[in-house]
Structures are given as C-alpha cells and as structure tokens.
Amino acid sequence: xxxxxxxxxxxxxxxxxxxxxxxxxxxxxxxxxxxxxxxxxxxxxxxxxxxxxxxxxxxxxxxxxxxxxxxxxxxxxxxxxxx
Amino acid sequence: xxxxxxxxxxxxxxxxxxxxxxxxxxxxxxxxxxxxxxxxxxxxxxxxxxxxxxxxxxxxxxxxxxxxxxxxxxxxxxxxxxxxxxxxxxxxxxxxxxxxxxxxxxxxxxxxxxxxxxxxxxxxxxxxxxxxxxxxxxxxxxxxxxxxxxxxxxxxxxxxxxxxxxxxxxxxxxxxxxxxxxxxxxxxxxxxxxxxxxxxxxxxxxxxxxxxxxxxxxxxxxxxxxxxxxxxx
Numbered sequence: 001x002x003x004x005x006x007x008x009x010x011x012x013x014x015x016x017x018x019x020x021x022x023x024x025x026x027x028x029x030x031x032x033x034x035x036x037x038x039x040x041x042x043x044x045x046x047x048x049x050x051x052x053x054x055x056x057x058x059x060x061x062x063x064x065x066x067x068x069x070x071x072x073x074x075x076x077x078x079x080x081x082x083x
Numbered sequence: 084x085x086x087x088x089x090x091x092x093x094x095x096x097x098x099x100x101x102x103x104x105x106x107x108x109x110x111x112x113x114x115x116x117x118x119x120x121x122x123x124x125x126x127x128x129x130x131x132x133x134x135x136x137x138x139x140x141x142x143x144x145x146x147x148x149x150x151x152x153x154x155x156x157x158x159x160x161x162x163x164x165x166x167x168x169x170x171x172x173x174x175x176x177x178x179x180x181x182x183x184x185x186x187x188x189x190x191x192x193x194x195x196x197x198x199x200x201x202x203x204x205x206x207x208x209x210x211x212x213x214x215x216x217x218x219x220x221x222x223x224x225x226x227x228x229x230x231x232x233x234x235x236x237x238x239x240x241x242x243x244x245x246x247x248x249x250x251x252x253x254x255x256x257x258x259x260x261x262x263x264x265x266x267x268x269x270x271x272x273x274x275x276x277x278x279x280x281x282x283x284x285x286x287x288x289x290x291x292x293x294x295x296x297x298x299x300x301x302x303x304x305x306x307x308x309x310x311x312x313x314x315x316x
Contacts, residue, residue, distance in 0.1 A: 010186075014231060015265065017191050066148065069141055069177065071184035072231055 002047045002055050006067065006077040009040040014072045043067065046082070055079060084311045085111040087125040089155070089171075091146045092117070096132035096168065096288060103288040104129075108304040117149035126311045127164040128155055130171030132224070132286060142185060142227045143173035152178055164208055164307060165280045169225055172272075172282035181275055181282045182240065183232035188225070189265025195224040197296060198263055200271050200285055201251040204244045207274055208310035209281045212302050218255045219248075219299040221285040223263060223271075228284040230266040230273075240273060248272035248283055 010016050016038055023037035049055045059077055068075045088100045097114060104112040115122060122128065135146035146152070152174075159165050159180065167175040175181045188194060197220055202213040213219070232240065240246050248271040252261045262269045264284075272283030287300030 015186060015189065015229070017187055017189050017229075017265075021191060066144060067140070069144070069184050071176075071233070072186060 001082050002049060002052070003080045003082045004045050004047055004055070004059055004077055005080070006043040006045070006059070006063065006075060007040060008043070008068055008073050008075045009038060011072055011074050047079075052079060052081075084126045084308050085113070085124060086127045086129060087113055087115045087122060088129045088131055089115045089117055089151055090131075091133070091135035091149060091174075093135040093137055093146075094131050094133035094170070096170075096286065099286070099288040100129050100131045100168070103291045103300065103304055107291040107301060108308060110304075110308060115151060117146070117151045120150050120154060122151070122154045122158055125158070125163070126315075127166065127307055128158055130155075130165070130167040130174050131288075132169030132171060135170055135174065138170075138227075141177065142170060143175075143177040146170075146174045147178035156180070159275075159280055162277070162279055164311065166209065166303075166307070167280075167282040168286055168288065169223075169228075169284055172284055173227065175280065175282045180280050181273055182236045183230055183267075183273065185227045186229040186231050186265075187227050188229050188263070193224075193226040194228075194263050195222070196263075197222045197290075198271075198285065199251050199253050199255075199261070200248045201255050201257065203246050203249055204274075206244070207247060207278050207281070207306075209274070209303055209306050210247060211309055212306045216255060218251065218253065219285075219302065220253075220297040221287055221290045221300055222296075223285045224289075225264070225284055228264040228266065230264075230270045230284075232267060237268060240270075241268075243276055245273050245276065246270055247274055247281060248285070
C-alpha cells in the first residue's frame with residue numbers, strides 16, 4: 001500500500017492571480033523580502049498496490065488523463081510505503 | 084431542426100438554453116442526461132453553463148468523462164454542430180475538443196454582467212447572420228473565463244480565423260479595461276479548425292428577449308438554424 005502526495009502547480013508564464021494577491025497581502029501586512037508567490041494544489045491518495053513501478057505508471061496516467069491540465073499545469077509526486 | 088441540451092450534474096443553464104431554442108427560436112429541443120449513450124437524431128448539441136460536478140478539481144475536468152462525451156466526440160467527428168457555453172466551453176477545453184485552457188479571472192471575482200463582444204469571424208455555422216466587426220451585447224457569468232493558450236496555439240487560432248468573439252467596448256474597441264477576465268488576446272469564443280465546434284464564455288441563451296436587456300443572443304441560435312438548413316438541403 002502506498003500513500004501518494006501529488007503537487008500541482010501552474011506552469012511558468014501562466015498568470016497566477018491568487019499568488020499575486022497573496023504576495024500583495026503579505027507585503028501590505030508588513031512582511032519583508034517576499035518574492036514571487038505561487039499557488040498550487042495538493043492531492044493525497046492511497047494506492048492499494050505493491051509494485052512501486054506499477055504504482056508510478058498508474059499515477060503518471062492519472063495525472064495526465066484527469067488530475068492535471070497539461071496546458072497550464074505541472075505536477076510532481078512522492079510515494080510513501082504505508083502498512 | 085432538433086437541438087439536444089446535455090444535462091450534467093450541476094448544469095444550471097440547461098432550461099435557459101431550452102427556452103431560447105424552443106420558445107424564442109421556435110426549434111425542436113430535448114434534454115440529454117449525461118449518462119445517455121445514444122444521441123442519434125440531433126442536429127446540434129449544446130453543452131450548457133453551470134457548475135458541473137461542483138467545479139471540483141478543475142472546471143469541466145470531471146464532466147468530460149461523462150459517458151455522453153464519447154458520443155459527442157463521434158457526433159462532432161461526423162461534422163455535427165456542437166456549442167459549449169460557459170461551463171460547456173470549459174468542458175470542451177478539458178476534453179481537448181478545443182485548444183487552450185481556462186484560468187481564474189484576473190481580479191479573482193465572479194463576474195456576472197452584460198459585456199460587449201466583437202464578431203471576429205462571421206463565416207461560421209454559429210455567426211453567419213452577423214457581420215464582421217458587429218458588436219453584440221451578451222452577458223457573462225463566470226469565475227474562470229480567463230482564456231489561455233500557448234503562443235503557438237494563439238498564432239494558429241489567429242491565422243485560421245478560429246477566434247470568433249473578442250471582448251470589446253460599445254464602440255467595438257478592444258482594450259485592457261474592457262477585457263473583463265484577463266483573457267489572452269481578449270478572446271471570448273473560439274472554434275475548432277473544422278469550424279463545427281464553438282466554445283464561448285458569454286451566454287447567448289440569456290439575451291434572446293428584450294425583457295432581458297438584449298436580443299443579440301438570438302443571432303447565434305438563428306445562425307445555427309440557417310447553417311443546418313443549408314447542410315440539410
């Protein structure tokens with residue numbers, strides 16, 4: 001059994017108005033030295049599989065087919081073995 | 084002509100489309116549940132606006148896997164006319180029927196208001212009763228209508244006249260101030276290369292009667308009927 005953590009981010013160059021708004025808020029509250037802020041999505045799911053390579057294959061497939069929009073988003077993921 | 088309006092769980096402009104087609108345009112129309120697997124006998128398929136699947140994951144991302152979408156794909160491949168309005172447009176993008184993607188509006192607001200649109204290409208099945216440069220007054224109502232495409236895709240859309248509508252002011256000028264959501268190149272509607280699939284963020288079904296503030300939306304429905312009659316001759 002695996003626990004999968006998927007991080008989805010907007011691609012470089014795709015406007016991120018939420019990130020810009022959060023940065024603006026941080027600046028105006030008085031926090032110093034805030035650079036670019038980017039928002040993204042975090043998904044966590046369990047996979048009842050034993051073969052890590054097969055699990056990777058399935059995660060890639062799920063990301064490309066539905067979880068991520070490849071026109072505007074990038075993704076990365078971590079797999080942890082759980083009992 | 085017989086129109087089919089698809090109902091996804093969370094569609095909420097389905098009855099408005101039904102009304103605009105049946106009562107205003109005077110054509111036949113039926114609802115199609117998204118689990119339906121048969122869409123024979125229709126001349127035009129409409130994907131209405133709303134919040135299919137609660138907009139979860141991404142707008143349109145889950146609806147595109149509804150069983151009906153396979154049939155819509157086959158229908159479009161045979162040359163059938165498909166119109167996606169608002170959430171319907173988002174579904175067509177997610178399904179890859181149209182190029183590009185939607186982002187959240189630039190000011191992070193849900194915008195519901197009348198805007199002006201300029202008809203960029205009147206030589207389509209959806210705009211043949213319009214003139215080039217004609218200004219239409221049609222409302223928008225969305226949070227994610229900020230159209231994006233890669234530079235290559237944008238240049239193809241421009242070269243092949245696939246940009247059908249752009250946001251403008253009432254004089255027809257396109258400026259940043261009148262681009263309500265930050266869309267690339269002020270794009271409000273695009274079609275596929277073949278010209279039989281249209282996606283648009285504004286709602287023509289909400290602007291077909293003067294009591295609602297504009298009748299300009301009728302031009303879209305009547306253009307479709309005109310082109311279907313030509314095809315059927």
